[in-house]
Amino acid sequence: MNSFLYDLKRSFTGKFTIFSILFIALISWAATYLFSANSVVVESTTGIGVANAAYTIYSSLVSELVTLLAVMSSYFYYGKDKANGVLESIICRPVTKGRLVLSRYLANVSSLIVAFVIGAGIFEYFLYRNAGVYLTTYYFAALIWMYLVEIAALTGVIYLATQFLRTQGAILGVALLVFFVFGLFWTDIVYVISLYALHFTSGSSAYNMTLIIMHAVSPAGYSSVIGYYLIPLSLSHNFNPSQYGLTLTSVMSLGISWLIVPIALAFVLGRKKD
Amino acid sequence: MIEINELTKFYGKNPVPAVSNLNLEINNGEIVGFAGLNGAGKTTTIRVISGIIFPSKGTVMVNNHDIVKDKVQASKSIGWVPEIPNFELNTKAIPLLKYFGGFYGLKGPSLDAKIEELMKKFNIWDARNKKLRDYSQGMKKRFSITAAAIADPDNYLFDETLNGLDPEGVRDMRSLILSLKKSGKAVLLSSHILSELENIADRIAIIKEGKLIKIIERSELSNLGSATVRITIDNFDKDAGDLLEKYGTVEVSGNLVVVRELKVSATEAKKINAVLAKHGYEVSKFDITGEGLEDYFLGLVKGNGAQ
Numbered sequence: 001m002n003s004f005l006y007d008l009k010r011s012f013t014g015k016f017t018i019f020s021i022l023f024i025a026l027i028s029w030a031a032t033y034l035f036s037a038n039s040v041v042v043e044s045t046t047g048i049g050v051a052n053a054a055y056t057i058y059s060s061l062v063s064e065l066v067t068l069l070a071v072m073s074s075y076f077y078y079g080k081d082k083a084n085g086v087l088e089s090i091i092c093r094p095v096t097k098g099r100l101v102l103s104r105y106l107a108n109v110s111s112l113i114v115a116f117v118i119g120a121g122i123f124e125y126f127l128y129r130n131a132g133v134y135l136t137t138y139y140f141a142a143l144i145w146m147y148l149v150e151i152a153a154l155t156g157v158i159y160l161a162t163q164f165l166r167t168q169g170a171i172l173g174v175a176l177l178v179f180f181v182f183g184l185f186w187t188d189i190v191y192v193i194s195l196y197a198l199h200f201t202s203g204s205s206a207y208n209m210t211l212i213i214m215h216a217v218s219p220a221g222y223s224s225v226i227g228y229y230l231i232p233l234s235l236s237h238n239f240n241p242s243q244y245g246l247t248l249t250s251v252m253s254l255g256i257s258w259l260i261v262p263i264a265l266a267f268v269l270g271r272k273k274d
Numbered sequence: 275m276i277e278i279n280e281l282t283k284f285y286g287k288n289p290v291p292a293v294s295n296l297n298l299e300i301n302n303g304e305i306v307g308f309a310g311l312n313g314a315g316k317t318t319t320i321r322v323i324s325g326i327i328f329p330s331k332g333t334v335m336v337n338n339h340d341i342v343k344d345k346v347q348a349s350k351s352i353g354w355v356p357e358i359p360n361f362e363l364n365t366k367a368i369p370l371l372k373y374f375g376g377f378y379g380l381k382g383p384s385l386d387a388k389i390e391e392l393m394k395k396f397n398i399w400d401a402r403n404k405k406l407r408d409y410s411q412g413m414k415k416r417f418s419i420t421a422a423a424i425a426d427p428d429n430y431l432f433d434e435t436l437n438g439l440d441p442e443g444v445r446d447m448r449s450l451i452l453s454l455k456k457s458g459k460a461v462l463l464s465s466h467i468l469s470e471l472e473n474i475a476d477r478i479a480i481i482k483e484g485k486l487i488k489i490i491e492r493s494e495l496s497n498l499g500s501a502t503v504r505i506t507i508d509n510f511d512k513d514a515g516d517l518l519e520k521y522g523t524v525e526v527s528g529n530l531v532v533v534r535e536l537k538v539s540a541t542e543a544k545k546i547n548a549v550l551a552k553h554g555y556e557v558s559k560f561d562i563t564g565e566g567l568e569d570y571f572l573g574l575v576k577g578n579g580a581q
Binding site: 003006010085089090091092095274 | 378421
């Protein structure tokens with residue numbers, strides 16, 4: 001069997017992936033009811049349109065889930081196997097270490113993407129059934145792109161960290177640290193830095209710029225950056241994305257960078273290190 | 275064939291190398307025993323040969339392919355059986371063996387047949403529906419050998435493979451290794467069980483603190499180190515002991531007298547029998563032998579100068 005196909009099958013049939021698919025599907029289904037029940041209120045209070053409101057609610061609901069599942073699946077499907085020596089039974093075969101890193105990574109990312117695409121599909125379907133609205137193709141595509149970038153970035157970061165760490169405990173610790181820092185508390189950290197450390201006024205240009213930069217440098221922050229670009233009103237009423245360098249080109253370039261850089265570094269180190 | 279040239283391996287920032295300037299060849303149709311105390315560098319050497327870790331210096335050529343520069347080609351010719359088999363435990367043997375087979379371009383019915391043949395040969399076919407998690411240590415080792423043999427490589431590395439095997443397993447391993455030799459494979463067998471190495475190895479490489487200190491040829495095994503005279507004297511008494519002391523250090527156990535650290539040449543030692551007879555002693559057994567691999571090995575690795 002082709003090694004990548006095996007890794008793919010292993011990722012898709014793993015308990016963690018199956019749990020992720022079911023859990024995301026459940027959250028997505030529940031989200032449609034949450035949105036349907038409050039759609040009128042959401043639209044009138046935010047004034048950003050039904051589709052935008054649906055996108056904002058759904059993406060913020062699942063963004064932490066993306067972080068958690070990406071770091072944990074990286075640990076289960078690569079970090080743990082590398083630390084406990086299981087990968088050695090494969091490395092001794094006619095395969096390079098770099099190819100093995102890439103094969104596991106692609107299988108890992110693919111299975112999570114599929115899980116989130118299924119979730120988004122469920123959200124779309126029930127949103128239409130319950131509220132009579134649906135995400136436009138544009139927003140749906142943005143949602144999938146956002147998932148792809150964040151999952152790839154976070155997975156790449158954990159694969160990269162694994163090249164420096166020797167024990168399962170250390171890798172799991174780093175994975176959880178990434179989740180807590182970039183997934184759970186990053187927004188709070190950003191606020192503390194911009195408001196209290198740098199003394200910027202909320203809504204000021206400097207404040208907005210700090211927010212964008214801080215989210216751009218976080219592997220779990222791409223959803224926020226894409227949100228600022230797509231729905232500027234979600235940040236503030238007079239926010240103009242292009243004023244802060246947020247253009248289609250820059251947003252896409254940032255995404256591509258997060259897609260490539262972490263895993264490229266992990267690949268290079270994985271090839272050279274024991 | 276495996277050629278190790280000036281192999282040196284440092285771990286991290288440790289200035290002391292785990293293996294230092296090691297040179298060794300394992301020829302086709304040859305079993306090379308690899309002996310050393312714990313931490314001597316045996317496993318490190320085997321892990322470098324199998325491509326698990328990189329050498330710090332030196333090269334390892336497997337069938338003329340460099341294990342670092344031409345890893346894929348070199349690895350096609352290696353079967354590695356580690357001391358502690360470590361596989362994905364939540365899977366069953368057949369899918370994992372198919373996965374391993376895929377790396378060698380094996381697939382389809384021929385791979386299925388090969389898997390069945392090997393699993394039957396190594397006595398794990400009945401456990402094919404069990405997950406590896408449920409295998410005993412011995413079965414995991416047998417699976418490990420099956421996995422190493424999946425592509426019928428030319429070179430085998432056995433790292434303390436005999437550890438943890440029951441007597442039947444040890445016997446099977448011995449006949450497997452001998453059959454590999456017969457079919458022209460190169461075998462590197464690392465083991466603490468020196469008697470096994472003595473039984474089956476063509477050469478024994480002794481490693482100490484990362485350095486190869488001695489290679490013993492099979493022909494030398496019976497005559498290792500300083501000669502020892504073993505005599506069974508039926509009417510042994512103290513005077514016989516006094517008589518023998520001029521030939522070397524005497525150890526007495528009942529009627530058995532062992533004379534070590536001979537002060538005379540081997541030719542002179544052969545005359546001891548006649549001297550004892552002349553003094554009226556009845557000698558029922560007289561034997562001049564080498565030191566034995568174990569004593570010789572310990573003398574070497576503990577620095578007692580037993581060369």
